[in-house]
Amino acid sequence: MSRQFVTEAVMMAIYGQLLIPKTPVEYIVPYTTILELYELRESSEPLMNIPDDDQHVKAKIGELIAYFEQPLNQKKIRRCLNVPWAKSPAILLGEQAQITVINSVDNASYGETFDPIETELLLTSQxxxxxxxxxxxxxxxxxxxxxxxxxxxxxxxxxxxxEEESFRRSH
Known part of the structure; x- marks a missing residue:
């Protein structure tokens, strides 16, 4: 059984190790974080402190966007967008990693303490x-x-x- 984590789509672009885990993993990604990729790609604000790293991450964001825009992946994502909290079929990211997009809903339950994307991560996790x-x-x-x-x-x-998630699931 694969491990599951709630995370943002941009984490796949910034942290390449997430795409090559040693054991199967499924990332549950709120749809709004996929939309955020487009904003990050177009932004003149640096994502990383080192210019070469920033350029690399923005290129990876572009690759991830292109991957999500492939017809089959786009179709999978669209399937979850009509119903709140619906999940897409899995989108493979490699041999051991996959993303499932969730149509999470920010209900402002955490007020000003967390921004809307953080709130969606929290609510999805809960x-x-x-x-x-x-x-x-x-x-x-x-x-x-x-x-x-x-x-x-x-x-x-x-x-x-x-390792921790594997341990929890086996006990």
């Missing part, structure tokens, strides 16, 4: 009872400080999270 995988250090602290009932892993702890 609804599906699977952990969040993020590189947003501040968000992790707000989750902990706010006592939000979700499990969250820093992206730097991805390998540990994979």
């Amino acid at each position: 609804r599906l009872k699977i952990p969040i995988l993020t590189d947003q250090f501040e968000m992790i602290h707000r989750i902990i400080d706010g006592g939000i009932p979700v499990t969250v892993y820093d992206i730097d702890d991805f390998e540990f999270a994979m």
Whole structure:
């Protein structure tokens, strides 16, 4: 059985190791984070501190957008967009990784503490009872400080999270 994590689509572009895990993994990605890829690609704001890294990540974002726009993948994504909380069929990202898009709904339940995408990540995690995988250090602290009932892993702890989730499922 594959591990599952709620995350943002941009994480696939920034962190290549997510696409080549040692064991099967499924990333549940809110649809709004796919839309965010287009904004990030067009933005003049740097995503990374080092210009070469920024250029590389923006190229990867372009590749990911192109992959999602392939007819079969686009059809899979569209299937979930008519019903709130519907999930797309899995979209393969490699031998061990796949993305499932969810049509999550931000209901502003976390007010001003979390932005709309963060709220969708939280609500998806709670609804599906699977952990969040993020590189947003501040968000992790707000989750902990706010006592939000979700499990969250820093992206730097991805390998540990994979092992931890495997351990939880087997006990």
